[in-house]
Amino acid sequence: TRILLTGASGFIASHILEKLLARGYSVRFTVRSEDKAQKLLAAHSSHASQLDYVLVPDIVVPGAFDAAVQSDPPFDGILHTASPFHFNVTDPQKQLMEPAIQGTVGILQAAQKYAPSVKRIVITSSFAAIFDAAQGSYPGKTYTEADWNPITWETGLENPLNGYRASKKLAEKAAWEFVEREKPGFDIATINPPMVFGPPKPYISSLESLNTSNERTLNFIRGKCKQGLPHSGVFLWTDVREVAEAHILAFEKPDAANKRFLISSNEYFSNQMIVDIIAKCFPEYADQFPEVREPNDGLPEEGCYKVDNSRSREILGMSYRPLEECVRDLVVALKEMGL
Ligand code: NDP
Numbered sequence: 001t002r003i004l005l006t007g008a009s010g011f012i013a014s015h016i017l018e019k020l021l022a023r024g025y026s027v028r029f030t031v032r033s034e035d036k037a038q039k040l041l042a043a044h045s046s047h048a049s050q051l052d053y054v055l056v057p058d059i060v061v062p063g064a065f066d067a068a069v070q071s072d073p074p075f076d077g078i079l080h081t082a083s084p085f086h087f088n089v090t091d092p093q094k095q096l097m098e099p100a101i102q103g104t105v106g107i108l109q110a111a112q113k114y115a116p117s118v119k120r121i122v123i124t125s126s127f128a129a130i131f132d133a134a135q136g137s138y139p140g141k142t143y144t145e146a147d148w149n150p151i152t153w154e155t156g157l158e159n160p161l162n163g164y165r166a167s168k169k170l171a172e173k174a175a176w177e178f179v180e181r182e183k184p185g186f187d188i189a190t191i192n193p194p195m196v197f198g199p200p201k202p203y204i205s206s207l208e209s210l211n212t213s214n215e216r217t218l219n220f221i222r223g224k225c226k227q228g229l230p231h232s233g234v235f236l237w238t239d240v241r242e243v244a245e246a247h248i249l250a251f252e253k254p255d256a257a258n259k260r261f262l263i264s265s266n267e268y269f270s271n272q273m274i275v276d277i278i279a280k281c282f283p284e285y286a287d288q289f290p291e292v293r294e295p296n297d298g299l300p301e302e303g304c305y306k307v308d309n310s311r312s313r314e315i316l317g318m319s320y321r322p323l324e325e326c327v328r329d330l331v332v333a334l335k336e337m338g339l
Helices: 011-022 034-043 045-050 092-114 160-182 212-221 240-252 271-281 283-288 310-316 323-336
Strands: 002-006 026-031 051-055 077-080 120-124 187-192 195-197 237-239 259-262
Touching (some): 034 045, 045 051, 077 092, 077 240, 092 160, 120 160, 195 212, 212 271, 212 323, 237 240, 240 310, 271 323
Parallel strands (some): 026 051, 120 187, 195 237
């Protein structure tokens, strides 16, 4: 079975790539630079016969994926993860929203035109496409796959955080609208995780270029928040290994067709909970954290929205590891990277 994986240099995608190869898939990946391609090839040299790549330097360019989707032997499926996730932007439209939306529509168009053998495209969306940040801690609410973030294009232009949230919501919407309108020969499934934590792959990541969702943990350990922890943002999380697994299961399981999957642990996280785990498992860092604890373990005192992950468990067979294991494995990986 042959898969095209976009954005393979990413935190989540590097785990997907490793799992695909271990399961015997033939994989072509796309990355933006030759340097990243070579790092991935070197890390997976024992699977060289299963692996090739195509450079896609700019996913916004019309036809960017046209060459990547054409292959002999042809592809059975596509996992589309490439999308900007960082807040270091001055122009949310150009740097976040357009790449997310045009990248997603672009891969669907390319598959429709040039890859008739593709049966399913799994798209990395986000809890950001579900979560209504304006409702805050929203006690009594249980988020499910039926929920959509009401954020608009205009709100997305206001600042980088809104731009990211709008990029994910609008890109996912565009994908569902494409399938509805075009009725292509493939179906789609989306993976909608909240904050994704866990060990980065050292051959493609570094402390200097750590992915966005793991940055907070590095900052805490480096004592950057000794004066007080920042707001946790959301209180839901998933381990990167679970998110990677979900992408592959959503390709493999026939019943995943045309469904969104909220891939989230039921266990809350807060920044206070993260530093508590680090102080317990790695006492050498305990003096890097604020002396005053956040009330209620850093969770909203009025109560907090919940998440229903039953679809992921029933259709994909997902299970979720505890926060302590995830944070511990992340810190072990950061130490291996030179922390
Ligand atoms: P990374 O930043 O590690 O990965 C992002 C990937 O997308 C990289 O391969 C990156 O390439 C590529 N990319 C970004 N912008 C562009 C662009 N303009 N053109 C081409 N490629 C681009 O982040 P994650 O692994 O965390 O994110 C992967 C996906 O998961 C994204 O779609 C993200 O929105 C989603 N997601 C992540 C969550 C998280 O907490 N981590 C939560 C929910 C969803 P390069 O390496 O060259 O920069």
